Amino acid sequence: MSGSTSGNPTARKHTALPKAQILIEALPWLTRHRGKTVVIKFGGNAMVDEELKAAFAQDVVFLHHAGLKPVVVHGGGPQISKALDRHGIVSEFKAGLRVTSEDAMDVVRMVLAGQVQRELVGLLNQHGPLAVGLTGEDAHTITATKHQPRIEGELVDIGRVGEITEIDTGAIEALLADGRIPVVSSIARSQDDHHVYNVNADTAAAALAAALDAETLMVLTDVEGLYEDWPNSDEVISRLTAKELEKLLPELASGMVPKMEGCLHAVRNGVETARVIDGRVQHSILLEVFTDEGIGTMVVPDAPGVSGNATEGEAA
DSSP states (O other), X not given: OTTOOTTOHHHHHHHXXXXXXXXHHTHHHHHHHTTOEEEEEEOGGGGTOHHHHHHHHHHHHHHHHTTOEEEEEEOOHHHHHHHHHHTTOOXXXXXXXXXXXXXXXXXXXXXXXXXXXXXXXXXXXXXXXXEEEEETTGGGOEEEEEOOOEETXXXXXXXXXXXXXXXXXXXXXXXXXXXXXXEEESEEEESSSSOEEEOOHHHHHHHHXXXXXXXXXXXXXXXXXXXXXXXTOOOEEOEEXXXXXXXXXXXXXXXXXXXXXXXXXXXXXXXXXXEEEETTSTXXXXXXXXXXXXXXXXXXXXXXXXXXXXXXXXXX
């Protein structure tokens, strides 16, 4: 029995005790978050790396069994780009958003609802009959009109890209009440015609978090968080207020703008905290929710009495 601890109670105690201590350390966080809704935007490397995908699914299921109510919102940038390439459609971005022609929209819809969502639902359901997929089209969950970003003072047409005008949380709330994990693709029904819109997933997650009165919005990305002085420094800002973030927005890289505008919209509309976390770190969600340190940038509402108005871009 050399090397075994089965007959040695002292050895068993020493190997098991650290596990017990970790569980006990999580107790205050479990108590604090129990019953609360958490909206998680799934994206970046976590979407394409097999180990990260599996770890993400484990984290979300853990939150569910710990008594939280996770809602997953996803885009599919890398998968959409590959599919567009196969169809001979060039990928183009303006103001951090994908230019989406009618032909491209067909591909976007197919990839999001038929590929990315199905894979994510399947990963979650390896742990039980938990996840249910829907798009923003279903039950009028997300309604949008045409979005035209302003670039250098001019409105620019970027095709079937939507600006959210309305959220109906009924279907998501029914799933949560039934003990399910909703997985939402960032496609919206049109308010004006019979077409659909491609909606930025960061923006969709923020709008859903606000409409669901979520405790937390978590946005997975491919960086450690919001940098203090990028590219001159890789020091991450661990916490900032809505007003502080609003001042930084004009200086941010275009890809980071929808994420941080989403965080700003969320905390200005009832969400207690919005966090940008590094999706390249396995179990980053659990580290962020159940530890003191956290691993990203947390945005919090302004203190009472501090004024700040959401911009038109944030409302999307």
